[in-house]
Amino acid sequence: MALSHEQFNDTVREFIDDVAQAVNCFPSQLWTIEADLADEESERLRAVVDAKVDLRAPQAEPMDTLALFTANYKLCTDSYGDHLAVEHSSFVLKATLDRTPIIRWDYDRDARSKPSSHVQMTAHRGALSHLLSRLDHATPHSIESLHMPMGGDRFRPCLEDIIEFLIRDCGFQGSHGWRETLRSGRAKWRRIQTRAVVRDCAEEAADQLVAMGYTVTPPAEGHRRERTDRLTAW
Template sequence: MRQPNLDEAARHFAEQLSGTIGAVVGFDVAFTATRLDEGDRLTVSTTDRMGIVLTAGREPLLRLAVEFQCGWDAPGHFLAVHKSQVHVSSVEDRAPLHRYEFVKSPQSGIPCSHLHVHAHRDAFTHAMSRAGERTPRAKRRARGRAVGRVEDLHFPLGGARFRPALEDVLQMLVDEFGIDAADHWESHLAQGRQDWRHHQLAAAIRDNQKHAADTLAGLGYTVEPPPEGYPEGPGRQVSSY
């Protein structure tokens, strides 16, 4: 059943994001839901577009900027993320250290869920300068005159349904950078991660109902198809790169 109001659904999503990050960092974090146009598209993002300042030893260390572009899913039943950006940068430099990005319908063959790492290593740039020409993107890189940059590479992250959750990014920042975290932050992230994966699993099942039914039947369950039968073929989201 369709949620009654897109703005209301987006505001609820913004509140969830505020609660998730706030429970980790120990202070209030504001997210805003904003209409992009007259259609069914909204942006849910950190109120401060520069991002949330994260501290280590109570000293500012990193900025976390989060933005989701949302709308209804294809059947028009649930709020869906069409595009997202999670950027981590130093407080001393606006350029990201790394960024997690998702594009529901990517162009030029890039993976829909991917990671960019802003770094430099000679071995990387050497390999990029000798790229093959099998795909248009690799061909442009091989024939380009500029030195390849590591941040131009798209590292795939599990496709549309199995991409990392925001909770995974937050845990990485605590574990790897030692940012200051509130008491019981791990339990909050564990619950959020479980909710995210249950939601994604449900979406993956809707994408490929016949396969899900066959799997349950193989485990001994009795599964009856709907009167109209199962949708034909796997969902695009399941098989996307």
């Protein structure tokens, strides 16, 4: 059954709670979340969620912000109209010094000329620029022009993955208990994605369940058509 405006906005509020759980892995005074819910006057179900986090070293002075991390989501309904879906997401790490993006993790549900899930890096040129020049690349010195694929619609990294990278690998300050919070949020995200994958290829899921000893009864009209557009998308 297609989501109503009220149901959609209730689902968005739950989504916001999940984002808040994730960014709360940073000290609470360093982050904010803003959201625009679906307009009751509009026929389209769309919402926007923006999270911003000031990143500091663990022993930093109170005002010593080294970088800014932003997480932006544009939300809609899935192809069937009955589940919340991410239309676009962008996780961006920027240096405070010059506000230049360092790493950008993007997802576009309807990407055409680039991978739907990809990462862009603003990095030093070196050997990679030399190779791109030899390949007659249009912008060999612009490393951020490369869109590195990250698993498409279903298998892209979640917010919790990026936050763990910022705390564990980069060394930014985390809050107490961040590890368990991220583990819980990541598990929830992957369960949701598992359901989405099953909707893409229900017959494959049914075959696997049967192979594991489950009894599966297809609907009277047969298995839902396989979403080859999702399974083959870059």
